[in-house]
Amino acid sequence: MKNKQSRAIRLGMAQLDVTVGDFAGNLGKMLRILDEARSLKVDLVVFPELAVCGYPPEDLLLKPQFIERNLQYLDKLAQASRELCVVAGHVESCGSLYNAAAVINDGQHIGTYRKIFLSNYGVFDEDRYFKPGSECPVYMIGGVGVGINICDDILHAEGPARIQARAGAEVILNISASPYYYGKMKERTAQLAAQARNNTAIVVYSNMVGGQDELVFDGNSLVLNEDGEILARGQQFAEDFIVADLDAEAVARSRMINSALSQGSTSSTWQVSHVAVSRQFDNDDKPDIPVRNATQQSLYEEIYKALVLGTRDYILKNGFTKVVLGLSGGVDSSLVAAIAVDALGKDNVVGISMPSRFSSEGSITDAGLLARNLGIKLISLPIEKTFQSYLDSLEDVFYETISDTTEENIQARIRGNYVMALSNKFGWLVLPTGNKSEMATGYATLYGDMAGGFAILKDVPKTLVYKLVEYRNACAGYDIIPQSVIDKPPSAELRYNQRDSDNLPPYDVLDQVLKAYVEEDKSVEQMVKMGLDEAVVRQAVRLVDDSEYKRRQSPPGIKITARAFGRDRRLPITNKFNGGS
């Protein structure tokens, strides 16, 4: 006998950390989820956007053999999906390529949703590969209306979600590969809640997790009821399998007393269809599921964890286990070391102290103290003799010139050569330690302190570096990063008594200008109107524009702001606009 209980569907969201191109590895993770889903009597299992091949595959999508492999593995997934209804992101090839969600029922691939609003801004290039879909199918899964859409599709008030809800979808299922930046989740949650309320529908947001080059996906998958209230939340920055019972009857009841859905235009740009998916819900003997409602984290905890996960995944997915970095006794390298230890364990992090004639005694002892606190190995390689040998060799060529940044850069590049030598000899990946403020202004030496495989702090402004150090020390319960490191004025220590403030505005002011200029494309005039000092603004803008060539050769780092350097911000090197000033 069917009762209204029989219209409760048990959902399982697989918040997986997949890897681009690792078809076998990704499938392995998915198969383990299918087993878990069966044991929990889940009806509908959901995998994120492009879960089969990883996201973003970039120009691998131009290789026919990559597309083929992706289809072969989708088949394998389908074959393994007996007893379950499964939704999985993959690339559909049908004349053109589509960013698609396959609907699989009991081993049969029975339908496909094609992403309509392709992501083609910021770090995304989907128009380069995909055609947009034009259809809004609603899957009637055992009598429950389910509308599937993908990532940006859910951001449009009059988009697929609305069309699907009007056509009878009680559950809106959005599969995503939405990279993290701080502040995004709050905005995203509000958008999802609005979709739930405005469409009187349960909204399921199934996001990817893990690091892929410059991106880190934060998970944070959500289930919201038709009032926009959060029913379940996946972990942030960790894999998770979120199981929730979705009550379609409650949606139906709400819709009877709430007419919002029927207002507005009923015409649709996209073709609506209904696909019946035969399923028998047996809600009586289902096992209990644990409440899954991960707590939200504080801002600095969130950013710190993004950096840890992004680092761990980059290192391990690229086949490394150990890292090496120069420890200067400064705050940047100290933070990078702490993150590396949290990502990889202390035995997999090696510090190098490379003092020169300009290194202060405090810096040398601080590097040692930090290494002891973190429990990492510290190698000492003084650069003085090598530096002198460069100066001797260049004596004739530099005759009658004055000492300038050239001699500073030589030291930085000697250090770059040493850390790379250790990398080459022992297979350790080098972590450069520069922050976003330095990357922005070019206050770094190309092939020197910029040398390395993965620049963890590339998108972390200097002022935020201090906040993260504070957070990490609070976690430790003591100054694991020594207070003396935090207190000393920032210096590259490449000449006597050097201070960053000799060449740069104070970081608290500089970081405001950089955010306005780099992340928000503000003009000089607008920044001055914001109350920023005009001379500082002009200096910062000139420095940012003039160092594009350095950034073009910088290693990748982890995007944590609304606009990072890299794919996110594509500026010509040859550029006479001069920031419009």
Added chain:
Amino acid sequence: MKNKQSRAIRLGMAQLDVTVGDFAGNLGKMLRILDEARSLKVDLVVFPELAVCGYPPEDLLLKPQFIERNLQYLDKLAQASRELCVVAGHVESCGSLYNAAAVINDGQHIGTYRKIFLSNYGVFDEDRYFKPGSECPVYMIGGVGVGINICDDILHAEGPARIQARAGAEVILNISASPYYYGKMKERTAQLAAQARNNTAIVVYSNMVGGQDELVFDGNSLVLNEDGEILARGQQFAEDFIVADLDAEAVARSRMINSALSQGSTSSTWQVSHVAVSRQFDNDDKPDIPVRNATQQSLYEEIYKALVLGTRDYILKNGFTKVVLGLSGGVDSSLVAAIAVDALGKDNVVGISMPSRFSSEGSITDAGLLARNLGIKLISLPIEKTFQSYLDSLEDVFYETISDTTEENIQARIRGNYVMALSNKFGWLVLPTGNKSEMATGYATLYGDMAGGFAILKDVPKTLVYKLVEYRNACAGYDIIPQSVIDKPPSAELRYNQRDSDNLPPYDVLDQVLKAYVEEDKSVEQMVKMGLDEAVVRQAVRLVDDSEYKRRQSPPGIKITARAFGRDRRLPITNKFNGGS
């Protein structure tokens, strides 16, 4: 009295080398063209795609102040256009942004064409910024029908050109910013001729010229008559002003006897309109124009000139005058030096010889001979003492390890440090000398021989390097690049008796694999079917995939093939696809 002669329109195509963001400089060039046009009684002056702001402006297009500046300078151009009809590429801002052609008549901006087929593949990202147009206006300029479209618009048989021709356009005017790669112009000319014949229309192809970061625009602007025959051709790799009289009456006569244009569907996706542009043609007292039909160049001459122009423009547009490079006595650095001399003059090129214990006597003397032949200054900086100081410092750390590529890379990075020191001290831009075969396989040292500002040979495979050397020597009439340089087996000379062939397949085989894999996305299976050795294919594919991280940190170079490294080929570093093998 009007006679049929009065329907001949005098066209002036300004094949300009503009710079991204240099609004004042670009306008200055355009104003000089307007004066020349008036003196030659030109009716219609044409400037290339986005000529006002330069192409491609990339994310400068996201800055509102950049769009505004572009509109201000379009206004200035319009104001200076008295007596003339002018078509000029610019960014239109109208709710969204459009890649547009302004039609200006006698100082008034009277109409706009918006690019319909946006370029969004290869190096292009136009969907990131622009919306496509939806209209196909035909401008009746003094009674001659002119259909304007932009770049890729002309590549579609049933595209805007066809619609415009059917609506009465006798002249199809295509403004372009089409970057060079070898083989492209032949294909492009055939496409333009087909458009001319199929639409019984005069086709005008107005292309940009000059270098912009990794791209070099080759000019080669064309006028084809309604039979697809070339009437005029602009110079390749040089600015030009091509004046031609276009006989609309002849087109009208051809159309009376040729019904091809009226065949096929007459419906159009795009809105057709007619705009009358008032002009009086006075063909009686027009001055004679020189025949402008630049001869086509041989393949190697063409590629060589692309490299010279790309180099000159990158160096000068970025504010440098002098360059420095390491001269190893090898064929790559010899070719780079020759190109640099041809681009900048011998007084602006400095060579550095940096011999080590592994340098052969031949290499050292060859570098000297080359420098003498080219007339450039040569600085000698032996690296032996510095190398020894690194080995001494690392003795403890490297205790009981065996000598490997680590020690090779240390030498390459010492050289990198020296050339960068000269760059920093004297303001010379560093030219690294690696070729595409090395960039592909990672046979280069990051921060070592890869260090520098502009990698001229980055897209030139090793086998092509030899062809270009041969071409350059033929031009000189003697072995300006010494025969001994050409004859010696390629070697990095970083250990005793090293040969490239110790680590890499022979270059003639390797380059075939690289073209198939990198430029054509062939699978291992397909390459083996092409007759390539499977072991070589698998080795090359692995090397290409494994060195993505190096390329991500490599300096820009000049695209000369169908697919260059850089914006043209966007692959993840974290990638477990392994070339599909």
